[in-house]
Amino acid sequence: MMRLKTLAGTPFAALALLAFAPSALAAADCSIFSSTLNFGNYDVLDATPTDSTTNILIICTRDPPPNTETVSYTLTLSVGGGTYANRTMNNGANTIRYNLYTSPAMTPATIWGNGTGGTSVVATSLQPLNAQNTVRLAFHTIYGRIPARQDVRVGTYTGSVVLTMNY
Numbered sequence: 001m002m003r004l005k006t007l008a009g010t011p012f013a014a015l016a017l018l019a020f021a022p023s024a025l026a027a028a029d030c031s032i033f034s035s036t037l038n039f040g041n042y043d044v045l046d047a048t049p050t051d052s053t054t055n056i057l058i059i060c061t062r063d064p065p066p067n068t069e070t071v072s073y074t075l076t077l078s079v080g081g082g083t084y085a086n087r088t089m090n091n092g093a094n095t096i097r098y099n100l101y102t103s104p105a106m107t108p109a110t111i112w113g114n115g116t117g118g119t120s121v122v123a124t125s126l127q128p129l130n131a132q133n134t135v136r137l138a139f140h141t142i143y144g145r146i147p148a149r150q151d152v153r154v155g156t157y158t159g160s161v162v163l164t165m166n167y
Helices: none
Strands: 003-006 017-021 029-034 050-061 072-077 087-091 094-101 122-125 135-146 162-166
Touching: 029 162
Parallel strands: 017 162
Antiparallel strands: 003 017, 029 050, 050 135, 072 122, 072 162, 087 094, 094 135
């Protein structure tokens, strides 16, 4: 079963679609929410990269849970524009490079993708759902970076990335 939700893009948007893919055996019902990642203004003369973050909220419920259930899940991100090594946002024919990471270290080893080509995914589990705890929450951060000193035209650059939760 696949359910899709859409978030509207804004300047320097990096997330626009959310996808859900629960496994056929999952008894829990999970939802995922994220706000748009906005880098704000980019200064082409600044020698430091432009960084930003956004948060993901996961809510899993099971009512009533006759047995204890642990919800294991994986979060992946699509390429969006460009490649995993060099994602791009657009302003007409103009592009600006950026990337998304699983860690504040923002190294090539932590580029958030689908697990192929050296990209990382977030794979974890929630504390068990049971009669005393029918709702569980999890928070994850997406770390974004626009490399410094890109010779780009002034304007609003936008893009979208698909966030998929498999559980």
